[in-house]
Amino acid sequence: MNQHRALSEDTVAGRLAAFAVSAAPPPAAEAVSRRLLLDISGLAFAARHETYTSAARASAAGTGPCTAIGHAQGLNLYDAALVNGTAAHGEDYDDTFEGGPVHAGVVVVPAALAIAQHRGLDGTAVMRAIAIGAELMSRLSLVAPQAIHKAGFHPTAVIGAMAAAASVGAAIGLDRARLANALGIAGSLASGIIEYLADGSWTKRLHPGAAAQAGLRAALLAEGGFIGPASVFEGGHGFFRAFAPSKPANFGPLLDGLGEDWIMPTIAFKPYACGTMTQPFIDCAIALAGQGVRAEEIVRLVCKVGEGTVHRLWEPLAAKQAVPNGYAGKFSTPFCMAVGFLDGAAGLVQFTDAQTLRPDVRALAAKISYEIDPADEYPNNFTGHLRATLTDGSVREIRQPHMRGGAREPLSDAELIAKFNANVAFGGGDAAAAEALFAAINAIAAGGPVRMGESA
Template identity: 70%
Template sequence: MNTDTVADKSVSIADQIGNWIAGMDAARLPTSTVKAARMLLLDVTGLCVAGREESYIRAILASTEPGGRCTAFGHTGGFNAYDAALINGTAAHGEDYDDTFEGGPVHSGAVVVPAVLAVCEREQLGGDALLRGIAAGAELMCRLSLVAPRAIHSAGFHPTAVIGALAAAAGVSAALRLDARTATSALGIAGSMASGIIEYLAEGTSTKRMHAGWAAQAGIRAALLARGGFDGPRTVLEGRHGFFKAFAPSRPPNFEPVLDGLGQSWIMDTIAFKPYACGTMTQPFIDCAIALAERGVKAAQIREIVCDVGEGTVHRLWEDLAVKHRPPTAYAAKFSTPYCMAVGFFDRKAGFEQFTDARIHDPAVLELAAKIRYRIDPDNEYPKNFTGHLRATLADGSVLELRQPHMRGGAREPLSPEALNAKFADNAKYGGWNDPLAHAAQRWFSQAFDAATLEDAAQFRQ
């Protein structure tokens, strides 16, 4: 269905998605999908705790209204659903350590989990609603990201932000058991709430951090408006003035990835969980830099490093190259492949402590970053696969070439449950939780989908 129109005007793309949402049954979800949903819940919550004291979260808190029955993990008191979703979504996405879908790329968990959890607490729903909502929202977000690959970024928008509003609306609609027509309207309404430009790249400012939280609260609002009788366009996706015309005008939309196997196969099962706290496509390059260091190469021996890259990554992760060599802020450093490679080379990791104001000004790291440049590989698989490469020329003229064929943590080499639990424990500790509280949270997550209500989430407001 490579078209921007619908042959049968009586049944739109959103109508078909609405029917799928209305028929969602948590009891019939595959075991692999339940596992993926549980991993999203665990990973997102650990990141919420890790980021709870960051300055941008304090700014978000200053914008909220106190009171409500919804939980913002790691914060005292309750919040209304919109504020809880905004806080949790911003914290989960704030350090770019959250999950990603390699075909998109989009970050599903930081949008969908906060939206669905908040509405479940607001409406006093149980674990089956939480599971339904996470599965519906994450699945739709991954599928929508395949409609027009690279075109949303090319238009200057953030796919997680704009697609996220529709995905959150779908997840909340599923949790609330909205009927098909109402769920379709929720998608239509969310199309007008979608927003998020990528100009944060210019100076490394914080707007990208709030995109997931903003999309989460938009999805809640859209679903509740629809439930109240507000209507939205059924042709929100494929219409002449629809979502993809607005946010991805350079490429004709192909809706086959959205509808093909919808309800029978679950691509959210392949969601990747990051080993490093930085931009998704930089991750395999960090692996290459660490592998170079582990061969015994010293930074002083390196004359230059040239990386083969996908053209679609250049404008976010490589250019302006002079700025990427000396990122102006710790946040900007997360989207500088030269910096990420350099700090990975020295530290053998790229976690929270590698992206601080002090670390990004380390002369040795910056000296190595300045030696790293790129060339476009026309055969690179991006965005279908995220690969890494470096060709290092040493002072003695010798050359070392290293490749990482895929993203670790993704479908080709997933993180184990043990590794993800360790990541959660590290994030909880970084955020100030003691071991008993972290262990209690892990136990709660393992049982959350079976709970009659989610009232026990209130124990994590600290």
């Protein structure tokens, strides 16, 4: 018989498990959970015909009762989580917790939907699972900020596996010991490197779906009696030692006020279809164009930036100024600013491969560079700045003090619904498809059946 010491309340996993078992999300958390369900569903529909979504669907092992959003053919729970997470994150238009940064909804929503349809759970279980998973994912991202990226891993991928395990464990009613084991198991299933930054390849898109899939597997293994290390988070060979070795883990932001002071209601919803930290800079670029400045008048444009953003969004600078494809453009601040300045928008259509070949975009992006600002608040606040020198010798300076769509300036319900409808339309859905999916979301949020407006 396999012996395992009794779970200690003093372990981090034990305390997180106790939270997941007993948590009662407050109204603000419930409201943001509904927003996450709406946003992720629309984004998954938007990408339903994209080649990366088709590739994810082609990898499925067979059919099942779980919905791949926007598709008539049902999948098993693991494949549905993979497809929905990959599709919803595919255009990098999904939610962000700014303190991390991590994308919580795109992991926990696919995981919660998959387990609910697999087990016949109702919307009440789904919404509680989303809130719990998003809260833990947000808090986990604060334990060693920036260090996971520094180590070459994607925080959404590795932290997401842990959050998904807690989300699914809460949904299926695991007791505290089994839920802690699920977290211990998930630590060995977590993965996801950020080498996609080198060439705009597709693996970042895969990470949330893979994390949701890992969390599902971990929770169901634990339900069956499988044992994971109790010290998965704080141990000498634990999660943060492996994925964030450059910074000592500080568990205060994770555990202090857990279950009492919810932080996931501050999750940001993106107004632009690209990397989170680029968004305030796009606002600056659009504001500059709004002053009547023409691209040909700009001699150079220098941005003050946080040092932690440079290796992902600015370097190597020459490559970021001439990106190889639209997906790489989402993680290039020069490209994002150039297309935003010229088009007055940065939606899904601005990040096709064809956009990267535009001579006007390339010419302007080549004029955009950066300098590190030691006083920048990143990652606690995402700000934007530009200083444009014009051909007449004048200088224009613009600042954006925070990310629009975040806690300081949230998108309205009307704006988020408009984004949802536009995403469904981008995915080829008509008004009836949007209405059906919207009704399904409302039914789940009200505690009803978990059906996702399946369509061909």
